[in-house]
Amino acid sequence: MKSFKEMNNIDKAQLIHALFPDDINHMLTFFEDSASMILNSPSLMPEEWNRKIDLAVWQKEAETVQQKINEYRGKMVQDGSYFAATLFKGYLDFFPLQCLRDYTLLTPNQKLADAIELLFEP
Template sequence: MKSINQYRNIEKARTLHQLFPNEMKGFIAFAKAHAEETIEQKDKLAENWDSQPFQFNFWLQLAEEVAKKTKFYNRKLVTNSKLFSEQLFDGYLAIYTNNCFDLYAKHPDCPAKFKQAIVLFILP
């Protein structure tokens, strides 16, 4: 068995999905809404983006990709851990979706046990 530090983003996301299948609908809805909000408020966000580690256009592209994939795959992301992890946590897209996990863990709608799992599996 691998240690948690040896897991890739896709493996972490898939494991989290398998352990908490009932929490995925809430997380995916949150990630989709966050991506759509990023897109809708792009002008305001771009103005205040000064010291972020990425260029805003890159962040916006990631948000657009999450919005597109959550809209296209919709319910399949909720029920299929492989699809969920491979579509939302592959490559650079994991930067955005891991940030969504971080934000969701701080949200009042996030169940306590799921928050603990996010902290353990996703957050450094």
């Protein structure tokens, strides 16, 4: 296992999946709901989201995430490597990262929320 300093977002997402496999399906639903909000009601986008990123870029990333979840949900739920590589690879991972941070506010699993905050602190 890599040290914390050596871990990238894919490694961290894979670890979240390994530690909390039963929460992944619900998390993906939250990602989909967040994507729908950005695409269908952009005025509801939370103020604390980084406004330095243009809304069109947020929407493009939301659409990509939504499409990937629709196509590969089953595989992402079952395979942590696939989950991590599909959603957290590349320079446009800001949307799933923001979703993860927001997910900490509503998940009933406090250990999951604590792990996300530890691994993905801004």
